[in-house]
Amino acid sequence: MPSHPPLLLANIGQLLTLRSASASSVPRRGADLKQLGILHDAAVLCLGGKIVSVGTSKDALRDPWVREKLKKNRKNVTEIDCSGKVVLPGFVDSHTHPVFVEPRLVDFEKRIEGASYEEIAAAGGGIRSSLEGVRKAAKADLTAKVLTALRDMAAHGTTTVEAKSGYGLTLESELKSLEAIQQASARWPGTVVPTLLGAHVVPKEFQGCSQKYVEIVCKEMIPQAARRKLARFVDAFCDKGAFAPEETEQIFAAAERHGLNVRAHMGQLSETALGPFLRFHPASFDHMDHVSDADVASLAKTDTVATLVPGANYFLGMQDYPNARRLIDAGVAVALATDYNPGTSPTISMPMAMSLACTHMKMSPAEAITAATINGAWALKLAERKGSIEPGKDADFAVFDVADYREIPYWFGTNRCSLTIANGAVTAGA
Ligand SMILES: [Zn+2]
CATH class of the missing domain: 3.20.20.140 (Metal-dependent hydrolases)
Structure with a gap:
């Protein structure tokens, strides 16, 4: 696995975490399909291609383990200012x-x-x-x-x-x-x-x-x-x-x-x-x-x-x-x-x-x-690694240049995706 520098996505307007509302791990059905687990003014920290911390800007970096990691690596951290855009799982x-x-x-x-x-x-x-x-x-x-x-x-x-x-x-x-x-x-x-x-x-x-x-x-x-x-x-x-x-x-x-x-x-x-x-x-x-x-x-x-x-x-x-x-x-x-x-x-x-x-x-x-x-x-039987923004999952994100997630299907026939990160690596749009 390639080594990725620590990656911090900051200043996210809407972060669609898609975290599970229930403890059991099952595909989403019925009313659960509407639960996007949205955080406003959020940040995500990733290390080694994995998500380690997710939260509002002030909470995401508070975790002592995360602070320790960041202190050691601060100058190596790639920080992406999401400028109030929408971030969701790739x-x-x-x-x-x-x-x-x-x-x-x-x-x-x-x-x-x-x-x-x-x-x-x-x-x-x-x-x-x-x-x-x-x-x-x-x-x-x-x-x-x-x-x-x-x-x-x-x-x-x-x-x-x-x-x-x-x-x-x-x-x-x-x-x-x-x-x-x-x-x-x-x-x-x-x-x-x-x-x-x-x-x-x-x-x-x-x-x-x-x-x-x-x-x-x-x-x-x-x-x-x-x-x-x-x-x-x-x-x-x-x-x-x-x-x-x-x-x-x-x-x-x-x-x-x-x-x-x-x-x-x-x-x-x-x-x-x-x-x-x-x-x-x-x-x-x-x-x-x-x-x-x-x-x-x-x-x-x-x-x-x-x-x-x-x-x-x-x-x-x-x-x-x-x-x-x-x-x-x-x-x-x-x-x-x-x-x-x-x-x-x-x-x-x-x-x-x-x-x-x-x-x-x-x-x-x-x-x-x-x-x-x-x-x-x-x-694809990959739900333990993909599809939501939660600690432990792969660092896969799509950043959309919109203020509200509903704009993603709304602006059809045009591409509003401004940045894509896959397994912790910036893949497109940088
Ligand atoms: Zn087919």
């Missing part, structure tokens, strides 16, 4: 697909002309059209693409990113994609959580015999990604036109056998019964546009997060968005993510996802912030 973008080569401009135009998601896929567009570029690409070029996206994300306040493979769909190109994620993350101060999405779509060469492809995912991709520690999660796109529920279960079982956690794209285009998957304790079901009342009720009893990605609904020009209010009111833990990808959500901006959550899914600004920070951390 965003946790828990669903992104950054390993691709080209934007999908044909899809974009075809969709404007009225073609459906399925029609575009049938015409050779969609996910399959990104495969050739990734299969042919040099690993260094993919790494550069991922790193560019990570830096752009940091400039918009994101410090933790889940990054999926899934545009290669051969053993070799999926492993190459995961290696590109690994190499890019080594050059970025934030935290990257790699996910194997070999089960993104059935590639053309296996059309009509998807089971053969599932075997490659289960018997080759998953074991190798696990053995080489290239992935922490296995994801599957479970929907019509992608993988069947039984195939998704097979993939989850293989992931479990190899010690990897699971998550899935679920309910984007059609409803799938969730019951058979719950025994695998998925960290998250993502999209969730279509889900039954019974499944909403059973999900509310679990720690599986529903990760909503309204950027996809927006970019696909859909009238309907996931019903966040129904999920929240039933007690499901909800997170927000960008779903950054070339086909359906080409945005790296968490504030944009939050703005869409407010305007199209009727989430309050406070709920959107909780969903974009601590619940995103839960969706």
Whole structure:
């Protein structure tokens, strides 16, 4: 771990700590989604990339241990005057697909002309059209693409990113994609959580015999990604036109056998019964546009997060968005993510996802912030380190040049993030 000089964030107008209101450590649900733990005129001290003290300006530095540390290091302390701005935990973008080569401009135009998601896929567009570029690409070029996206994300306040493979769909190109994620993350101060999405779509060469492809995912991709520690999660796109529920279960079982956690794209285009998957304790079901009342009720009893990605609904020009209010009111833990990808959500901006959550899914600004920070951390099984500003957690912050946190989703289409700190290192905007 690199050694970071002590870091003091002072003169914070609103500090959104997101500290837990209850003693038990669980994802935020229901009314708790609105509890931002706001301190006014606040300061935060960090040492070695970790938060050590949080409080109002006069309290944060009073702790005797902190005073002793500061006395020894005073001249080495990097002090950041936040000038009355808003400081919150760095965003946790828990669903992104950054390993691709080209934007999908044909899809974009075809969709404007009225073609459906399925029609575009049938015409050779969609996910399959990104495969050739990734299969042919040099690993260094993919790494550069991922790193560019990570830096752009940091400039918009994101410090933790889940990054999926899934545009290669051969053993070799999926492993190459995961290696590109690994190499890019080594050059970025934030935290990257790699996910194997070999089960993104059935590639053309296996059309009509998807089971053969599932075997490659289960018997080759998953074991190798696990053995080489290239992935922490296995994801599957479970929907019509992608993988069947039984195939998704097979993939989850293989992931479990190899010690990897699971998550899935679920309910984007059609409803799938969730019951058979719950025994695998998925960290998250993502999209969730279509889900039954019974499944909403059973999900509310679990720690599986529903990760909503309204950027996809927006970019696909859909009238309907996931019903966040129904999920929240039933007690499901909800997170927000960008779903950054070339086909359906080409945005790296968490504030944009939050703005869409407010305007199209009727989430309050406070709920959107909780969903974009601590619940995103839960969706990656990182809540003990990420997503709130509390002593002992990683020093991940986004400083926004606004006076009130509600301005973060309010000013859409512009970037008000003025500084980002990840694991104690100033990452963007300095
Ligand atoms: Zn996705």
